[in-house]
Amino acid sequence: MKIGFIGVGGMAQAIIGGLLTAKTFAPADVTVHSHRQASYQPYAAAHGLTAVDSNVAVAKASDLVVLAVTPNVATDVLREISGSLASGKKILISIVAGLSLDEMAGIVGKNVPILRTLPNVNVEVQAGMTAIAANDQLTGDRLAAALRVFNTIGSTTELAEDQFGVFSALAGSSPAYIDFFIDSLSRAGVKYGLTKAQATQIAAQATLGSAKMVLESDKIPFALIDQVASPGGSTVAGLLAMEEAGLMTAVVKGIDATIKRDAGGPA
Numbered sequence: 553m554k555i556g557f558i559g560v561g562g563m564a565q566a567i568i569g570g571l572l573t574a575k576t577f578a579p580a581d582v583t584v585h586s587h588r589q590a591s592y593q594p595y596a597a598a599h600g601l602t603a604v605d606s607n608v609a610v611a612k613a614s615d616l617v618v619l620a621v622t623p624n625v626a627t628d629v630l631r632e633i634s635g636s637l638a639s640g641k642k643i644l645i646s647i648v649a650g651l652s653l654d655e656m657a658g659i660v661g662k663n664v665p666i667l668r669t670l671p672n673v674n675v676e677v678q679a680g681m682t683a684i685a686a687n688d689q690l691t692g693d694r695l696a697a698a699l700r701v702f703n704t705i706g707s708t709t710e711l712a713e714d715q716f717g718v719f720s721a722l723a724g725s726s727p728a729y730i731d732f733f734i735d736s737l738s739r740a741g742v743k744y745g746l747t748k749a750q751a752t753q754i755a756a757q758a759t760l761g762s763a764k765m766v767l768e769s770d771k772i773p774f775a776l777i778d779q780v781a782s783p784g785g786s787t788v789a790g791l792l793a794m795e796e797a798g799l800m801t802a803v804v805k806g807i808d809a810t811i812k813r814d815a816g817g818p819a
């Protein structure tokens with residue numbers, strides 16, 4: 553099974569990095585092309601990937617064709633490669649935010665099997681969270697082959713397309729927000745004399761462990777909060793001060809703004 557990427561920006565590189573580490577594909581079975589030769593060719597050479605000189609060449613060389621370009625050029629690129637997908641033998645995988653299965657099928661043809669996905673950047677370390685929606689043409693072994701791409705680099709969840717916007721905020725964008733939280737926590741450590749490197753290690757490991765506790769214990773986050781906050785202790789004092797500063801409201805407002813922008817609202 554060969555996979556190809558059209559667009560080799562931040563997100564495609566995160567997916568490719570995760571897949572190579574997981575050994576899901578041999579490097580030579582990964583074909584790439586993007587807008588600027590000066591960036592994709594050295595990247596392909598550094599990782600042993602197959603670089604080709606057009607988007608159509610990626611589609612021709614691959615069983616799984618991953619559309620990883622920015623949303624503003626996505627439909628043009630689909631028009632460009634539609635002839636190579638027309639037989640319905642190749643699987644189109646899109647990671648483009650906001651581009652629906654119907655819009656894609658309207659360009660490449662209704663017989664083409666398509667997987668709409670929204671991965672997050674954590675796929676690079678096999679800890680991704682990816683939403684998936686398949687069209688009617690993608691079933692059985694072919695669906696399994698497409699899902700394997702994302703299951704080997706993290707978790708997946710099947711989602712109705714009208715929920716991709718909220719998913720994009722909660723998982724696609726949230727690594728940036730969680731990094732912001734980790735940086736804030738570590739900066740507070742620096743305020744009290746820790747080095748930035750040590751404070752960042754401490755803050756990141758505490759965040760990782762807390763996420764693992766939520767996923768692996770049968771308790772809801774609020775019960776885990778109570779487990780840490782001793783009566784009359786320091787944690788409850790910190791929690792109340794954070795809430796006075798509006799932590800939960802700030803998070804929900806941030807997600808509101810993310811969803812609004814994802815739906816085409818002003819920046």
Ligand SMILES: NC(=O)C1=CN([C@@H]2O[C@H](COP(=O)(O)OP(=O)(O)OC[C@H]3O[C@@H](n4cnc5c(N)ncnc54)[C@H](O)[C@@H]3O)[C@@H](O)[C@H]2O)C=CC1
Binds near residue numbers: 623671
């Ligand atoms: N960055 C993220 O965390 C996530 C991004 N996405 C989606 O992934 C897609 C890519 O996003 P990023 O990697 O962040 O953007 P990016 O700007 O880093 O990468 C875009 C890539 O597309 C290439 N490109 C532009 N026009 C092209 C054309 N006509 N033909 C071939 N290649 C072309 C660029 O050279 C670049 O390699 C977007 O559609 C975005 O919605 C989805 C989930 C998360």
Ligand SMILES: O=C(O)[C@@H]1CCC=N1
Binds near residue numbers: 649720724725
């Ligand atoms: O910022 C963006 O538009 C994309 C969508 C999800 C993550 N990054």
